[in-house]
Amino acid sequence: MTDHAPTASSSSHTGNGQQQSNRESLYSQLRWSSHHTPITRRRKLELLRSYLPDWIITILLAGLLAIINNVHGFRREFSLTDTSIQHTYAVHERVPTWLLGVLAVLIPAIIIVGFSLGVSNSVWDLHNGLLGFVLAQALTVTVTTIIKCTVGRPRPDLIDRCQPAPGSVNASPYGLVTDIICTVGVDNKILRDGFRSFPSGHASTSFAGFTYLSLYLAGKLHLFDRRGHAVTAWLCGTPLMAATLIAVSRTMDYRHHATDVIAGGLLGLVVAYWSYKLYYPPLGHAQSHKPYSPRIPNERMMGAGEEGYAPTQGEEREGLRPFRVQSGREDEGNPYKPHGHNGLDTSIEYPDRETVPRV
Numbered sequence: 255m256t257d258h259a260p261t262a263s264s265s266s267h268t269g270n271g272q273q274q275s276n277r278e279s280l281y282s283q284l285r286w287s288s289h290h291t292p293i294t295r296r297r298k299l300e301l302l303r304s305y306l307p308d309w310i311i312t313i314l315l316a317g318l319l320a321i322i323n324n325v326h327g328f329r330r331e332f333s334l335t336d337t338s339i340q341h342t343y344a345v346h347e348r349v350p351t352w353l354l355g356v357l358a359v360l361i362p363a364i365i366i367v368g369f370s371l372g373v374s375n376s377v378w379d380l381h382n383g384l385l386g387f388v389l390a391q392a393l394t395v396t397v398t399t400i401i402k403c404t405v406g407r408p409r410p411d412l413i414d415r416c417q418p419a420p421g422s423v424n425a426s427p428y429g430l431v432t433d434i435i436c437t438v439g440v441d442n443k444i445l446r447d448g449f450r451s452f453p454s455g456h457a458s459t460s461f462a463g464f465t466y467l468s469l470y471l472a473g474k475l476h477l478f479d480r481r482g483h484a485v486t487a488w489l490c491g492t493p494l495m496a497a498t499l500i501a502v503s504r505t506m507d508y509r510h511h512a513t514d515v516i517a518g519g520l521l522g523l524v525v526a527y528w529s530y531k532l533y534y535p536p537l538g539h540a541q542s543h544k545p546y547s548p549r550i551p552n553e554r555m556m557g558a559g560e561e562g563y564a565p566t567q568g569e570e571r572e573g574l575r576p577f578r579v580q581s582g583r584e585d586e587g588n589p590y591k592p593h594g595h596n597g598l599d600t601s602i603e604y605p606d607r608e609t610v611p612r613v
Contacts, residue, residue: 301548308385316392322399326441328406329449331430334413334422341508343414343444348503354456357500358463359391362493366470374474374543382533382545387466390529394462394522395455402450410508415448454510454518457501461522464493469530473542480538497522 332339349357366387370380409415416436424431438445472490477483501519504510510518534545 304548305381305385309388312385312389312392315396316388319395319399322396322403325403327403327446327449329433330406330408331428331432332408332412333430334418334424334435335429338511339408339410339412341410341414343411344507344509347507347509349456349500354459354500357496358460362463362467363387365467369470369474376545378548379545383470386529386533387463387470389532390462390466390522390526391459393529394458394525397525398453398455398458398518398521401453402455405452406449407452407511407514409448409451410511412448415444451510452514452517453521454501454504454514456504457497457510457515457518458522458525460497460500461494461519462526463522464497465523465526466530468493469527469534469537472537473530473534476542478538478542 363384366383367380370376370383415438416433417438418431418435419437422431422435433440433445433449436445468490471493472478472486475483475486475490477486477490497519501515504515505512535542
């Protein structure tokens with residue numbers, strides 16, 4: 255009897271087949287909502303009434319920027335001999351405001367829309383992804399503008415904006431001056447903006463948008479599944495590199511001090527992380543690619559002490575299985591036995607059934 259060792263070609267074929275299977279498995283996992291039962295009209299109205307105020311408040315919050323940005327704001331005293339504010343005013347910025355909007359707002363939003371509709375095939379994922387993103391940007395821009403107006407820190411190019419009157423010198427004995435020495439009007443837009451250095455709005459906005467996008471991609475691609483994926487890490491880290499370059503460009507244009515950029519970047523990063531956590535599970539979660547379920551439970555949700563819900567054969571064929579709140583390992587052998595402190599089975603109508611339960 256002769257043993258037949260596997261040939262190199264068969265081994266290669268097996269390896270390619272395994273890789274293809276893994277790719278198909280990942281793609282199938284990401285398209286978690288390709289098959290689902292239609293959501294009822296009543297349920298749509300419930301979700302609309304629940305989340306419409308969130309959208310309205312968030313948009314109004316972003317609209318406050320137009321009001322806050324036009325106030326006079328606080329203006330600190332400064333020294334004419336301070337070399338840190340004697341840089342030349344750059345008429346043309348490397349990343350103007352309109353380009354910042356395209357890079358840090360429009361592009362991440364388009365990627366979220368494309369991923370949620372084109373890959374996940376989920377309107378609910380689209381809703382959660384965009385609501386968290388808009389909230390992150392609205393909070394970041396509003397907080398940044400409020401701080402700018404109240405701190406009143408001079409920009410590195412303030413003296414060039416100010417154009418001090420001939421013969422102006424620092425006051426005695428304190429050695430400081432105010433905007434009274436400026437030859438341009440005190441309400442001049444360029445001069446007013448010259449006292450809004452801290453924190454950097456470009457840095458906070460770019461880090462808010464790109465950090466949220468990085469978290470969104472990391473969750474979808476299971477970056478922290480303990481397997482180690484260099485390509486995924488590069489993909490999810492690229493937005494953060496873009497945010498860093500935009501932030502650094504502000505020091506190159508002498509629009510901000512280094513501390514302004516660092517503070518703005520940290521502000522945007524923290525707000526983006528906080529906003530993402532409101533609508534998606536932790537990145538290490540087994541279902542990090544799915545959004546949280548609606549905060550209003552469906553009427554089909556089981557009460558405490560009731561029998562757990564088991565999917566029908568038709569639902570099993572379509573891949574619809576219930577998600578359960580697990581509090582231990584003692585019942586893991588029974589796939590349909592309710593878990594948790596109150597025995598709740600969180601299998602409810604789409605999008606509830608196909609999302610991560612709130613526990």
